[in-house]
Amino acid sequence: MSNLAGKAYGMNVLTPMRPGRTWINNLLFMAARALPKTLSGLLGLGFIHFARWVIIRRDQWPQLGQPKADLANDYMLFCSNFNGTWDQYIDAFADGIPGGLDLFWYSSTKYPNSIPITPFKNYIRANQIDTGYYYNATPGSGQRDIKLALKLGHDLAQVADRAGVLRDSELAAAFERLLIANQGGLGSPGYAPVASCDTAAADRNRADAELGLWGERGTGAIEADRALEPIPMQAVLASSAGDDDASQAAVRAVADAVLSSNRPGDPPKARDPEDPSPPPPAPDSGEERHG
Missing domain, CATH: 3.30.70.1090 (Dimeric alpha+beta barrel.)
Incomplete structure (x- = not known):
């Protein structure tokens, strides 16, 4: 499925x-x-x-070479x-x-x-x-899992930045407070309980299909240019804390650029002023x- x-x-x-x-x-x-x-x-x-x-x-339906549909x-x-x-x-x-x-x-x-x-x-x-x-x-993490992991990473980075100036007792106390504040986000990711036999069969079928395509007898991964980290990790961690408006705005801007046709950092594509055709609706x- x-x-x-x-x-x-x-x-x-x-x-x-x-x-x-x-x-x-x-x-x-x-x-x-x-x-x-x-x-x-x-x-x-x-x-x-x-x-x-x-x-x-x-x-407004996209035309991909098929006859134009007469929709009611x-x-x-x-x-x-x-x-x-x-x-x-x-x-x-x-x-x-x-x-x-x-x-x-x-x-x-x-x-x-x-x-x-x-x-x-x-x-x-x-x-x-x-x-x-x-x-x-x-696939093994839900929305809450990801948000809690980002918060944990953000809090760990803050403690790590201060580790050099803290005494051993202060560092231990800071780490204990961090664990208490993040204990709800320390679970192991994994699949949810099987909701039905159809769900279990879907997972098996998908695994078999992926193995056949990418496994030992497969063709390998598709070669394509990818920006593996279009958003700097520090910006993501700062935005996950919920109190850094500038970092959140920066993450949203980069995410919008990634989802658009332009790559991050590229100027927006302008329409050719000599092109008489109207923009697509x-x-x-x-x-x-x-x-």
Whole structure:
């Protein structure tokens, strides 16, 4: 099952919307951005890595050489990554922001509302598209594991910087305080308990496929230029402490550059002023949350 990658699950849901009602959802997303408290129940769910709603109009689908489709509907794409099972995620979502879900899917055709939960789960399942390829750099760690590890690294670096000027007793006391403050982040990463036989079979099948492609009889890793550490480690550690706004802003800026078509440090690509063709249309974006 390609929706799974270690502890994480990748979800994609595509729901049709009547074109005459798309503007309503655009207005609702604008209101949600202006009033972030409407998403407070979602922001408190620490097992969610990422959630995003995107409105794609019927004339905005990418053309990759296929015949142009004559679509009758606009669509809303919902993408999310989370730890835990599918049922746990839907239950937590419906419990956390039932009113928000009903607003975000307000214009979607045949949307049944998030309460009661069974029709809502059936609707999500009917419109979910399985993930074709799902990569997770830390399959044995959840979002909390990574944040706690970053905090531990940050605190260790602070103690190490002071180690040369501390007496043995002071260093021991500082290290003990560090352990007490970080005891919740000292667990060993690893896979979560198997949620089902399908999950266990998916892990075995994925391992066999990866071994066949990259193992002894495989072709080896793809050769490509990669920036292995586009964000300096010290900047990442400083931003994880939660009290260094400048470091957090620097990490966000570099991450945006990595995710864009430009490499970090390259100037943004400008359009050719002699190019008469209009820029490609971008889908209307809805509400976004980063964990």
